[in-house]
Amino acid sequence: MAQRTRRYLIRRVTVVLLTLFVVTLLSFLLMRLSPVDPATAYVKRNSAVVTQEQIDEARVILGLDKPLPVQYFDWVVDALHMDFGISLGTGNPVTEELAKTVPVMADRKKYQASIPVIFWIEEQYGANEAMFFAEKLVQSGIMELDFNQNGYSYYERQVSHDPGWFLNVMASPYRINLRRFIDYILFDLYAQGYASVTKSFFVEYLDYLEMQQKFYGKVKEKYPAHFKTEHDIMALKVNQARLLAKCEDFEQQNESIKDLAYSGSGYCIVVPTKPEELAEEGINLSHCVGQYIDRVAGGECHILFLRRRGAPDRSLVTLQLSGKQICQAQGFNRRPITDQERRFLVQWGREKDIQIAV
Structure with missing residues (x-):
């Protein structure tokens, strides 16, 4: 049994290594078969006048003067060390250019908590709405989101599949518009000074809607421009109305x-x-x-x-x-x-x- 398992693992590892070899080799050859000469492009980016001497020097800098197998080996080794060379377009390291297009994973306090919400939106409203949320999430300046209801942080436990407070708001009887609410928590609150949107906000938000419903018989404002102020004013109105309840007649x-x-x-x-x-x-x-x-x-x-x-x-x-x-x-x-x-x-x-x- 152990020998059979060993043979199976060896076969799987062999297939993975061969697949990686083929993929990297094809990627390398496609770059080398490009009609644009990397050395010429490199010189043009740095000099208005292009000479053959400059091109030859650039080939040495870029390692293009070496035999093709050596170039491939060097390229693989550099890639394993997360060194993908220099961008011919900007002159910056390729890793820096890639980092500009990928959300910073240091922002996991924003992205990790949003995973169950994205899946829930896709299930309830469709892929387009889920993509809308994901795109707005990347664009938002909010640093932390926490939809969890269980009293512990998402970042201390395994990611939950429960959309938590987001579901509570959308399932409330106040007819919250999905896209407007997404914009509100990701952009409007940021403009109001919020860096984090966590449990305390969602509790106060639902409380704010409920107070309006009880006080006015309807919700007059779902997306206030000054949430904290409007919430406190609404609470004061409700408290004063309780005092006035003494006026039975x-x-x-x-x-x-x-x-x-x-x-x-x-x-x-x-x-x-x-x-x-x-x-x-x-x-x-x-x-x-x-x-x-x-x-x-x-x-x-x-x-x-x-x-x-x-x-x-x-x-x-x-x-x-x-x-x-x-x-x-x-x-x-x-x-x-x-x-x-x-x-x-x-x-x-x-x-x-x-x-x-x-």
């Missing part, structure tokens, strides 16, 4: 003042109907909702919005109504109202029997 309370809604010269008065609208107003204008949440919850006051008539959904000024009096009016960063805004409020107050005390 908020809609019923505001039903009693719905007649105060008004549209006039350049401006309008909006009566909010949901606690989430107060949270968003507070974030947009840099107000602290906690300052008046207890009073709103206790029915001591109401909150109204002063908006521009042409942009009724865009925050401008928050009004606090106590009884029949506007006792507080603040714009962005607590700015006081302008004379034009005051004139509008006075006009509105006359028609609705509301005193403007700001």
